[in-house]
Amino acid sequence: MTQAVDQHLEELRAITADVMEVEVGEVTDDGLFAEDHEADSLRAIELLARIEKKYKIDIPQEELPNMTSLRALYDVVAKYAQWTE
Numbered sequence: 001m002t003q004a005v006d007q008h009l010e011e012l013r014a015i016t017a018d019v020m021e022v023e024v025g026e027v028t029d030d031g032l033f034a035e036d037h038e039a040d041s042l043r044a045i046e047l048l049a050r051i052e053k054k055y056k057i058d059i060p061q062e063e064l065p066n067m068t069s070l071r072a073l074y075d076v077v078a079k080y081a082q083w084t085e
Contacts, residue, residue, distance in 0.1 A: 008083060009074055015054065016070060019047045029071045047073075055081050 009029070017024040020037040033039040039047075044064050051073075052059055057080045067073045077083075 004083070005074075008078070009070065011054070012051070012073055012077065013070055015050050016047060016073065019043055019050060027070055030069050032069055034068070051077055057081050 013027045014024055016033070017027045020027070020033065020039055020043060022037055026037070028036075031037070033044070041064075044067065045061070047067070048059055048061070048064060051057075055077065057077070059076060059080045063076050063080075067076050
């Protein structure tokens with residue numbers, strides 16, 4: 001992975017940990033938000049809102065079902081933020 005990918009992953013990990021109210025180290029790349037952190041739809045929407053605000057992008061709520069893990073979240077955000085690392 002490139003340094004930019006690592007940086008974005010760590011930023012997303014920190015945001016996710018804050019929203020899920022867990023330690024940053026508990027958010028693994030492939031851990032499932034709902035199963036591992038008991039994330040519900042309200043947390044998913046809060047996560048989406050924080051990411052949109054931080055990166056100044058719009059992500060349709062239809063993408064929420066695709067945002068199941070940190071890696072999947074990164075893929076969705078990268079698509080809308082047009083990250084091409």
